[in-house]
Amino acid sequence: MQTQKLDAHQPPLDEAAKADTSIASIHSLGAKLAVAELDVTVFDTMAPLEKDWRALERNNLTSLHQAYDWCHSWVSAYRRPLAILRGVCGLETAFILPVEIERVHGVRIAKFIGADHSNINTGLFSEHVLHGSGDLDAHRFAKSLRHALRGKADMLLLQNVPLEWRGRRNPLGLLPVVQNQNHAYQLPLxxxxxxxxxxxxxxxxxxxxxxxxxxxxxxxxxxxxxxxxxxxxxxxxxxxxxxxxxxxxxxxxxxxxxxxxxxxxxxxxxxxxxxxxxxxxxxxxxxxxxxxxxxxxxxxxxxxxxxxxxxxxxxxxxxxxxxxxxxxxxxxxxxxxxxxxxALFDFGLGDQVYKRSWAPIETDHHDVILPVSAIGRIAGIAHRMITRSKAYIKARPDLYKFAQRIRAKIGA
Missing domain, CATH: 3.40.630.30 (Gcn5-related N-acetyltransferase (GNAT))
Structure with a gap:
């Protein structure tokens, strides 16, 4: 459950190196997955997916932030355009990624529903996929997601994803990622x-x-x-x-x-x-x-x-x-x-003294960054740079305190 902590002194990988690392990871985790046709469909409403959605969310390791009722409460309040991704392998629903479209500085970003107020995101995957014995081909995974979102989003940005959660590797880790600047803290009960x-x-x-x-x-x-x-x-x-x-x-x-x-x-x-x-x-x-x-x-x-x-x-x-x-x-x-x-009390994201005093487990989170368009590639590079800069600052207490003082003065 505990992942390796961020080493801020380690030089960041460039885009090409990161892609090579992701591909190597895809082969190592996806070796047992049979090559099958992956069909990804986009839905702009939740209702048609409810039955499959509720079936997938029964998995105890699926985040409550991707549960149907949680997402429905957010959608009812915000009413942002939806682009919910369902992947089907053969006759099985392999995954559902509940995403909405948010426009930021002219860039259409596909994010998890309610991402602004969620502490952990896992997506919803079938048991076959989670156990590495389903019909999900990792190369087709990324390609199919891009194809499904083309014309609807410029970038898929899935934030606060633990690549390993309670002993289980998350299939989203097969995609290009950057380590998030925030960690989460848990106490086993x-x-x-x-x-x-x-x-x-x-x-x-x-x-x-x-x-x-x-x-x-x-x-x-x-x-x-x-x-x-x-x-x-x-x-x-x-x-x-x-x-x-x-x-x-x-x-x-x-x-x-x-x-x-x-x-x-x-x-x-x-x-x-x-x-x-x-x-x-x-x-x-x-x-x-x-x-x-x-x-x-x-x-x-x-x-x-x-x-x-x-x-x-x-x-x-x-x-x-x-x-x-x-x-x-x-x-x-x-x-x-x-x-x-x-079995687990989760203090959520953010490094606070009281969390460290209560929680013996610190979990790293990552952001999935999958560009869909040319402007999305630029936005993806910018997100990586900003995230790594934040991580660098947070890893240095004096610099972080200075940044907090500046933030307070400008009201950011």
Missing amino acids: LEDFEATLKQLNAKSRRKKFRVQSKRLEAIGGFDYVAGGMADEQHAFLEQFFAQKAERFKALGLLDVFADADTRAFLHGLIDIRNGDDFGLQMHAIRLKGENEGHIAALSGISRKGDHVVCQFSSIDESLAADASPGEFLFWQMISGLHGKGT
């Missing part, structure tokens, strides 16, 4: 909470929890709210928007949750329930006593199978900030997930 804590500095973690508990009790106590009625869940989400807006304003950053479409999408996720799985569930630390009803910390998590992803979190720094209510909330959530069929 073991047989009980005590066993899970032993992966960390358990003694220090317990001591910190006791201190946080005493500080919260000293100001009147708290309630931990996990899930709940729909009305309360939607109200918590609105409070998260308010808390996050204050935080972004203080940092001089753009509020990525400010637009109405994003808020409609996230509210739509709250209404997704399928057995133990859920699109979005809000958790909160709510104070008592003289601070009755005050929400000190909020977090939104999603679940598919045994995989739980933290989508976002926030705190109200005006009260009880010294109790670290955000980290205290993570303790409550993680401990409460034991015994409920969960």
Whole structure:
């Protein structure tokens, strides 16, 4: 599950070398795949694919961000043009890549649906393809995708893809990729909470929890709210928007949750329930006593199978900030997930101190870059350069802090 960490000092491969590396990878992974005719069709609506889509998403290793209901909530809110790719080998649906078209600086980019607010993307593949025994020919894979998107997109850009996920190699790794500047952080959930804590500095973690508990009790106590009625869940989400807006304003950053479409999408996720799985569930630390009803910390998590992803979190720094209510909330959530069929708590993308303190596993993500047109080739080169520059900066703490200060000043 853990992939090799980025070595920012290693010189980047040029386009030709990267292509050669990709082809070598294609041969090594695709040697067992029978040569068959691959037919890729583009769909501009989701409904015709629903049956096959839901069948493929049952695989426990498929990201919840490619689940039908998740994508439907995004499409209902944003209504961007769709170019969903279905690959068929023989009589079998080999894969579905749920993509939408976004125009950026005049370039038509085919991206995963909801890519701007997803933490991990895998696409949807049949078991035959995932096990390397299907009828997918890797050379035809890239060629067929280009052919299907011709006239609809200039570039296929599939971001935040782990090339290896929980012991399984992703077929998207057969395509040309560049390592994303962001990594993701995960905590395996073991047989009980005590066993899970032993992966960390358990003694220090317990001591910190006791201190946080005493500080919260000293100001009147708290309630931990996990899930709940729909009305309360939607109200918590609105409070998260308010808390996050204050935080972004203080940092001089753009509020990525400010637009109405994003808020409609996230509210739509709250209404997704399928057995133990859920699109979005809000958790909160709510104070008592003289601070009755005050929400000190909020977090939104999603679940598919045994995989739980933290989508976002926030705190109200005006009260009880010294109790670290955000980290205290993570303790409550993680401990409460034991015994409920969960195996992995995913803190998502982005390098933060609290994530490293909780997560013993760091997973590299990659971006698939497949040009379709001439302008797409130029855009692909630009994306590689920008991504590698960001990775270079993030790998150097002093330079990264300087870049953050500049970013805050210009409000980027």
